[in-house]
Amino acid sequence: MKVDIDKVFPIDGPSSNAWTFLQDIPGVAGCMPGAEITEKVDDSNYVGKVKVKVGPATMAFNGKIELQNIDAEKREMTMQGKGQDTKGSSSATMDLTASVRETANGKCEVVGVATITVTGKMASLGGRMMNSVADQILNQFGANFVNNVLAMGEGEVAKEAAVKAAEQPKELNGLAFAWGLIVTFFKNLFGGKK
Amino acid sequence: MSTEDTREEELKGVGCSRKRKEDPRFIQGKGNYVDDVKLPGMLVGKVVRSPYAHAKIVSINKEAALALPGVHAVLTAEDLKPLGLHWMPTLAGDVCAVLADEKVSFQYQEVAFVIADNRYIAVDGADLVEVEYEELPVVVDPHHAMDADAAIVRDDLVGKDEAGQGSRKHNNHIFNWDVGDKDATDRAFESAEVTVKQKMINHRVHASPLETCGCVASFDKVKGDMTVYMTSQAPHIVRTVITLLSGIPESKVRVIAPDIGGGFGNKVGIYPGYVCAIVASIVLGRPVKWIEDRIENLSTTAFARDYHMEGELAADKDGKIKALRVNVLADHGAFNTHAQPTKWPAGLFSICTGSYDIPVAYANVDGVFTNKAPGGVSYRCSFRVTEAVYVVERMIDVLAQKIGMDPAEIRMKNFIQPEQFPYQSALGWEYDSGNYPAALKKVMEAVDYEGLRKEQAEKKARGEIMGIGLCTFTEIVGAGPSKACDILGVGMFDSAEIRIHPTGSAIARMGTISQGQGHETTYAQIIATELGLSSDDIQIEEGDTDTAPYGLGTYGSRTTPVGGAATVKAARKIREKARKIAAHLLEVSENDLEWDVDQFRVVGSPDQAKSMKEIAWAAYNNVPDGMEMGLEAVDYYDPPNFTFPFGAYLAVVDIDKFTGVTTIRRFYALDDCGTRINPMIIEGQVHGGLNEGYAVAMGQELPYDTEGNLLGNTFMDYFWPTMVETPKWELDYTVTPSPHHPMGAKGVAESPHVGSIPCFSNAINDAFMQFGAEKHIDMPHNAFRVWKTLQEMGLNKD
Numbered sequence: 001m002k003v004d005i006d007k008v009f010p011i012d013g014p015s016s017n018a019w020t021f022l023q024d025i026p027g028v029a030g031c032m033p034g035a036e037i038t039e040k041v042d043d044s045n046y047v048g049k050v051k052v053k054v055g056p057a058t059m060a061f062n063g064k065i066e067l068q069n070i071d072a073e074k075r076e077m078t079m080q081g082k083g084q085d086t087k088g089s090s091s092a093t094m095d096l097t098a099s100v101r102e103t104a105n106g107k108c109e110v111v112g113v114a115t116i117t118v119t120g121k122m123a124s125l126g127g128r129m130m131n132s133v134a135d136q137i138l139n140q141f142g143a144n145f146v147n148n149v150l151a152m153g154e155g156e157v158a159k160e161a162a163v164k165a166a167e168q169p170k171e172l173n174g175l176a177f178a179w180g181l182i183v184t185f186f187k188n189l190f191g192g193k194k
Numbered sequence: 195m196s197t198e199d200t201r202e203e204e205l206k207g208v209g210c211s212r213k214r215k216e217d218p219r220f221i222q223g224k225g226n227y228v229d230d231v232k233l234p235g236m237l238v239g240k241v242v243r244s245p246y247a248h249a250k251i252v253s254i255n256k257e258a259a260l261a262l263p264g265v266h267a268v269l270t271a272e273d274l275k276p277l278g279l280h281w282m283p284t285l286a287g288d289v290c291a292v293l294a295d296e297k298v299s300f301q302y303q304e305v306a307f308v309i310a311d312n313r314y315i316a317v318d319g320a321d322l323v324e325v326e327y328e329e330l331p332v333v334v335d336p337h338h339a340m341d342a343d344a345a346i347v348r349d350d351l352v353g354k355d356e357a358g359q360g361s362r363k364h365n366n367h368i369f370n371w372d373v374g375d376k377d378a379t380d381r382a383f384e385s386a387e388v389t390v391k392q393k394m395i396n397h398r399v400h401a402s403p404l405e406t407c408g409c410v411a412s413f414d415k416v417k418g419d420m421t422v423y424m425t426s427q428a429p430h431i432v433r434t435v436i437t438l439l440s441g442i443p444e445s446k447v448r449v450i451a452p453d454i455g456g457g458f459g460n461k462v463g464i465y466p467g468y469v470c471a472i473v474a475s476i477v478l479g480r481p482v483k484w485i486e487d488r489i490e491n492l493s494t495t496a497f498a499r500d501y502h503m504e505g506e507l508a509a510d511k512d513g514k515i516k517a518l519r520v521n522v523l524a525d526h527g528a529f530n531t532h533a534q535p536t537k538w539p540a541g542l543f544s545i546c547t548g549s550y551d552i553p554v555a556y557a558n559v560d561g562v563f564t565n566k567a568p569g570g571v572s573y574r575c576s577f578r579v580t581e582a583v584y585v586v587e588r589m590i591d592v593l594a595q596k597i598g599m600d601p602a603e604i605r606m607k608n609f610i611q612p613e614q615f616p617y618q619s620a621l622g623w624e625y626d627s628g629n630y631p632a633a634l635k636k637v638m639e640a641v642d643y644e645g646l647r648k649e650q651a652e653k654k655a656r657g658e659i660m661g662i663g664l665c666t667f668t669e670i671v672g673a674g675p676s677k678a679c680d681i682l683g684v685g686m687f688d689s690a691e692i693r694i695h696p697t698g699s700a701i702a703r704m705g706t707i708s709q710g711q712g713h714e715t716t717y718a719q720i721i722a723t724e725l726g727l728s729s730d731d732i733q734i735e736e737g738d739t740d741t742a743p744y745g746l747g748t749y750g751s752r753t754t755p756v757g758g759a760a761t762v763k764a765a766r767k768i769r770e771k772a773r774k775i776a777a778h779l780l781e782v783s784e785n786d787l788e789w790d791v792d793q794f795r796v797v798g799s800p801d802q803a804k805s806m807k808e809i810a811w812a813a814y815n816n817v818p819d820g821m822e823m824g825l826e827a828v829d830y831y832d833p834p835n836f837t838f839p840f841g842a843y844l845a846v847v848d849i850d851k852f853t854g855v856t857t858i859r860r861f862y863a864l865d866d867c868g869t870r871i872n873p874m875i876i877e878g879q880v881h882g883g884l885n886e887g888y889a890v891a892m893g894q895e896l897p898y899d900t901e902g903n904l905l906g907n908t909f910m911d912y913f914w915p916t917m918v919e920t921p922k923w924e925l926d927y928t929v930t931p932s933p934h935h936p937m938g939a940k941g942v943a944e945s946p947h948v949g950s951i952p953c954f955s956n957a958i959n960d961a962f963m964q965f966g967a968e969k970h971i972d973m974p975h976n977a978f979r980v981w982k983t984l985q986e987m988g989l990n991k992d
Contacts, residue, residue: 041399088325089245120245120301123903124489191932 001123003134007112009142015108017152018100019075020112021145025067031144033137037065044068052085059122060086075100090120110145112138201791207723208937211874215714215734216453216512225453231423233481235738237266239471240316240468241490242306242323246506247334247565247902248345250638251296251305258752259308259322261973264315266478268323269307271295279473281350281441282464286539287358288368288530288741289350290568291793292466297330298348299528300567301904302493307470309482320375322732332565332902336502339562340364347528347563359539359561366563368530369539374556374621382517382554385509392592392970396501396581398525398896400492401572401886402912403709405455407495408485409468411475420476421448422770424468426737427457428747430705431681435464436472451737452814457709458498458886461573462533462749485958492907497896498573500525500566501581513597513604518620520585523802526561529568533749534577535679535686542670542836544621549668549840550590550608550624551632555620565902573886573947577750580948583667587952588959588970591664595963598872600647601664601956606631609666616933617757623670625838626940628866628931633842633928634666637864640926641844654964659849659989661961664952671941672755672837676690681746685832688756689743690764692721693826696814698807699731702764705745706757707737711943712875713753717761719871720937724765725772726792726806751839751941754871755932760831762936767827771813775825778818837932837940841865843949845957851990854981856892856958858921863950868931868940876942877925883946884923889915891954893976913976965989 011018021027025046026037032050039047044067051060063083076099084091096114103109113173116134123130150161201723206212219225256268271293274280281289294305308324310316331345338344346365351357359369383389409424420442426432429449437444452462470589472485486495501524508517524540526532534541540559547555574580594604609630612619617625638645646662653660676685689705702721706713722729736742745757769789776794777784780802787794795803813825846860863880870876893913897905906912931938951973958975959967962983971983984990 001901001903001905084327086324087321088323088327091245091327091329117901119247119901119903123899123901124493124905124907125303 001118001130003116003118003130005114005116005138007138007142008109009146010103010107010109011146011149012107012157013104013129013153015075015100015102018110018149021149021152022077022100023070025065027148028145029065031141031148033140033144054122059090061092062086077134090118090122092122093100093117114138199793203251203947205726205728205792206780207719207721208764208871210719210872212715212719212729213874214712214875215718216708216712227405227453227455228410228423228425229485231452231483233410233412236481237309237474237478238313238316239307239309239467239474239482239484240303240313241467241484242308242320242325243302243490243494244294244305244327245301246298246327246329247301248330248332248347249298251294251298252326254306255324255945256306258324259319262315262322264311264625265308265319266311267309267474268319269293269309269474270305271507274473277473279469282469284529284531285463286530286532286534287536290466290529290531297349298327300565301568301902302490303528304466304470307474309474309478334564334566334898334900334902336500336523336562336564339366339564347565353458358529359911368526368561368563370558370560371539372556372558375554376556379519379552379556383506383508383519386516387511388509388593388597389506390589390592390596391504391506392589393459393502393504394585394970396499396503396584396971397973398500398566399498399573399890399894400498400896400912401458401460401496401498402492402914403456403458403460405904406486406488406491407461407465407467408483409471410481410483411468412481413472413473413475413479415479418442419446420451420472422468422472423450423452425454425461426451426747427454427459427461427707427709427749429707429739430744431684431746432464434682434684439469440472440476440931444936447739449739451707453554454707454709457749459498459574459749460491461709462571462747463496463531463569463737465495488909489907492896492912493904496525496568496569496571497567498570499581501578503581503585505585505822507589507593509593509597511597513593513599513607515550515552515593515608516554518547518552518586518589521556522559522581524559524561525564525566526570527564527566527568530561531568531571533571533681535673535681536683541577541579543578543582545579545623545668545670546586547619547621548583548586549610549628549666550586551610551614552608552620557621566898567904573890574750574944577673579670579944580951582808582844583665583948584952584955587665587667588955591956591959592970601960602634602643605634605664605666624835625668626835626934627868627930628668628838628840629785629928629930630666630840630842633840633864633866636926636928637842637862639846641846641860641862643844646846650964657851659851659961659965660845661849661951661957661959662845663845663847663955663957663960665949665956667841667843667945667949667952669751669839669945669948670836671751671831671839671944673750673752674836675834676832684746685754686746686752687830687832688745688752688760689828689830690757690761691743691826691828692761692764692768694725694727694810694813696811698727698810699733700725701733701735702761702916703735703742704757704761705743706748706753709748711748711753711879712872716871717758717876720758720761721765724762725769737824737978741907743830751944754838754939754941755935756831757831758871759833759936760829760940764829765829766936767829768825771825771827772806772809774821775809775812775817779804779812779816804827834934837868837935839867839940839942839945841945841949842952845953847957847961849961849980849984851984854977854979854984856975856977856980858888860924861921861950862924862926863946864926864928865942865945866928866930867942867945868929868935869938870927870929871939879943880925880946881923884950885920886913887950888920888954889913891951891973891975893974894987895974911956913974962987
C-alpha cells in the first residue's frame with residue numbers, strides 16, 4: 001500500500017545550515033528514530049538499519065539508501081530508502097524529495113514530499129494505521145532534524161538544540177509513539193486537520 | 195391413523211424431520227477432525243510464505259532454521275525438484291507451484307516448509323528462514339492484466355499459446371470461452387425497442403469455514419503405504435491425484451476425510467501444504483501434520499468470485515426480453531486452480547439466462563492471471579452459478595427501472611411457464627422441471643407485496659429509505675452427466691454401497707463426504723423408505739477411500755442429486771432381490787407380490803407377507819436355488835441431466851440515511867428442491883446459505899491494494915455474521931419433483947447462497963433507485979459504502 005506524505009518543518013535559522021545538514025546522509029538518517037547508517041558504499045549509496053519497537057513487537061529493517069539527485073541550485077535532493085525486515089515478512093520503500101526554502105527574516109523551512117510503499121505483513125495487518133504511523137515517524141524525524149540544524153548555529157538556542165539532538169531517542173519509542181497515534185486519532189475525530 | 199401410517203412413521207424415512215444423527219457427538223465435543231488426529235512420532239509442518247505479491251527469489255538461507263533445536267527439515271523448491279514435485283497439476287489443466295520456484299507470484303505464496311517437533315517450534319523455525327527477494331512490478335487490476343506492458347505473472351507459460359483451456363492471446367491470458375449464438379444475439383440487440391447495459395462486480399470473497407484446511411500424512415516405510423487424513427470434500431479424486439503425483443499405487447494410498455467443519459468449496463482443491471506434508475512424511479518416515487492458521491486460510495486457499503461482468507438485455511417496450519448478452523473478465527489469480535468440469539472453463543455460467551424465457555443469448559468469458567492468490571473454487575465458484583444468477587437477476591431489475599415496470603411484474607412476464615418443461619435454454623441446458631410463477635405468487639401473497647410497495651412510497655415521501663429486493667433464481671446442480679462432466683478425466687458419477695445384516699440393520703457407504711450437511715441422517719432416511727428398515731438402524735460411512743466406493747465427493751449441491759440417486763438405485767437392487775426371496779419364502783410368484791412400506795405382501799391377500807427383516811434373515815440361510823447368499827448392492831450413478839432447483843426470495847431493507855446502516859427487516863425465502871428428504875435439515879441448509887449470502891452481499895470482501903497486498907485477511911476485517919448481525923429468516927417451499935431423479939429430489943444447499951446475494955443487492959439498489967440513482971451499486975453493501983452512496987446522492991441531509 002502507498003502512503004503520500006507532505007511535511008513542512010520551519011527552522012529558526014539560516015537556510016545554508018539546513019542545506020548543509022540535508023546533504024549529510026548519515027546525519028539525516030540519524031534523525032530517523034531508531035535508524036542508523038552502518039556502511040557507506042560510495043557517495044550516494046549507504047547501508048543502514050531501522051529498529052521499530054511497538055509494544056512487545058520489534059521489527060528490524062535492513063535497508064539501502066540511494067541518493068538519487070542533489071540539486072544545489074534549487075537546494076533539493078531526492079533519495080530512495082528501501083528496507084526489508086529481517087524476518088522477510090514485510091518491506092518498505094520511501095521515495096523522498098526534500099528541499100530547503102528560505103522564508104522571511106533569514107529563517108527557512110525544510111519541505112519533504114514522501115511516498116511510502118509498504119508490502120507484506122505490515123501492510124496487511126497494519127494497513128489501517130499506516131497513515132498515522134508514518135505521520136508520527138516523520139514528526140519525530142522533523143523535530144530531530146530541526147534540532148540538528150539549530151545546533152549548527154550559535155548561542156543558547158544552539159546549545160539547547162545540540163543537547164536535544166544528542167538525547168534523541170535511539171529507538172522508535174513505542175509508548176510515546178502509541179500516545180502520538182491516540183492524540184492524532186482524537187484530533188481527526190473532532191474535526192482537527194485531516 | 196392407520197397401521198400403515200404408523201409403520202411408515204416408525205421408519206423415519208423420507209419426509210421426516212428426523213434429528214441429526216451427527217449432532218450428539220458434535221455438541222459434546224466428540225467429533226473427530228483432522229487436527230484431532232495425533233499419531234505416534236508425529237511432526238508438524240509450517241509454511242514460510244511470501245510477503246510480496248510478485249518478486250524474484252534471490253536466495254533462501256535455511257541455516258538458522260535448521261540450527262533451531264527441534265527443527266527436522268526445511269523443504270524448498272530445490273528439494274522438491276529431484277522428485278518432480280515442485281510444481282503440481284491443477285484440476286483446471288494448469289500447473290501450480292508447490293513451493294515457489296525462482297519467483298513468487300502472489301502475497302502469502304508458499305516458499306518453504308519447516309518441519310519440527312511441534313507447532314511452536316515449526317512457527318519459530320519458519321521465522322528463521324531467510325529469504326532474499328527482488329521485487330517485481332505487479333498485476334493487480336484484471337482490467338490491465340492484458341495490457342501490452344503488463345508484468346508477466348507466469349514466467350513458466352511464456353511462449354505457450356495455451357494454458358490448459360484453449361488458445362490464449364497474452365502472457366496473462368488463461369482462456370477465452372463463449373457460448374450461444376453471437377450473431378443472432380447481436381441482431382436481436384440491433385432491432386430491439388429497448389436495451390440496457392450494466393457493469394457489475396462479483397467481488398473477491400472467501401468461504402472461510404470454521405475449520406481451516408489441513409492434513410496428517412503418514413507414510414509407512416516398511417509397507418510402503420501412505421495414509422492421509424485430510425480436510426477434503428473429494429477424498430477419492432485426491433487419492434487418484436496423490437497416485438499420479440507420487441507414483442505410489444492407488445491401492446497403497448488411503449485418504450481419510452474425517453469430520454469436516456464446513457467446506458463450501460474451500461476444501462475441494464489440493465493445496466501445496468498437503469503435498470509438502472506428504473513429501474515430508476516420505477522423506478522423514480514419520481507422520482507430518484499441517485494445519486492452516488486463519489490468515490493462511492483467508493489468504494491462500496480457494497477464494498471465490500472476482501468476476502467482472504457486463505450484462506445487457508434487449509427487450510420490447512412492454513418488458514418482454516428478446517436477448518441477453520454477457521461479457522465477463524474473470525480474475526483467476528496467479529494459477530488456474532479451479533475445479534470445474536474440464537469442458538467448461540467458466541463452469542456452468544451459461545445458466546445465466548436464469549428463470550426467463552429468453553430466445554437468444556450469448557456469453558463470453560476471458561480468464562486472466564493476476565498477482566493474487568489462486569483458487570476460485572469456493573462458494574459455488576468454479577461452477578460460476580452465483581455469478582450467473584447475479585448478473586441476470588440484477589439486469590432484469592435494471593431493465594424494469596428503465597421501462598418503469600415493477601420488478602415482480604417484469605419477472606412474471608418473462609418466466610418460463612410450467613408447461614414449457616422440459617425447457618431448452620438458449621445457452622444449451624435442458625431444465626428438468628419448475629413452476630416459477632406459482633413460487634413468486636406465493637411469496638408476494640405471504641408478504642403482502644402490494645402493501646410493501648405502498649409503504650415504500652409513503653416512506654419515500656417522508657424521506658425515509660426502504661428497499662424491496664426480489665430474486666427468482668434457477669439453480670443448476672448435481673454435476674453431472676459424465677458425457678458432459680469430468681474432473682481429470684474421471685466422470686462425475688457418484689456411488690453407494692448398501693449391505694443389509696442378517697438381523698435387518700444395515701451399513702451403507704457413499705463416495706460423497708459430509709462437511710456438516712447431515713449425510714449420516716438423510717442417506718439413512720432414503721434407504722429406510724426404499725427398504726422398509728428404520729433409519730435408526732442404518733449406519734452411514736463416508737470419506738475413507740479404503741472402505742467407501744469411488745465417488746467424486748460433495749460440492750455444488752451434488753450429493754442428493756447424484757449420491758442420493760445412487761443410494762436409491764442400490765436400495766432398489768436390494769429390494770428386487772428381496773422380492774425374489776420373499777416369493778420363495780411365501781411360495782408364490784414374484785409377480786404376485788406388492789411392496790408395502792416395510793414388507794412384500796401377496797396381492798389380494800394382505801395377511802400373507804414377509805417383512806424386510808424376515809427377508810434379511812432368510813438372505814443368509816434360505817435363498818432360492820441358484821441365488822447367492824447375502825443382501826447387498828452397489829450402484830454407480832451417472833445422472834442423465836443436472837437438476838434445476840429454484841426459488842423466489844424477497845428482502846425488505848431499511849437504510850439509516852445518516853449512518854448507512856442497513857437493517858434487513860424481512861427476508862422471505864421460498865425454495866423448491868423437489869422431493870424433500872428431511873425438512874428440518876433443509877431448513878438448516880437454507881439458514882446457512884442465507885447467512886452466507888447475507889455475509890457476501892453486505893460485508894465480506896478480500897481487498898487488495900495496488901501493490902498486491904491483501905488487506906482483509908483476519909476476522910478483524912473479514913465480515914463473519916454471527917447471531918448478532920444475522921436477520922430472521924422466513925422460509926417457505928413448493929415441491930416440483932425432478933422427473934429424471936429416481937426420487938425426484940434436486941438438492942438445496944447452494945440455492946440460498948446463490949439466490950440471496952442478488953436479492954440483497956436488488957433491495958439496496960431498489961432503495962436508491964426510487965431516489966433517482968442512475969447507476970448500479972456494487973457489493974459489498976456495508977455501512978460505509980452505503981453511506982458513501984447516501985453522501986454522493988445528497989440523501990443524508992435532514
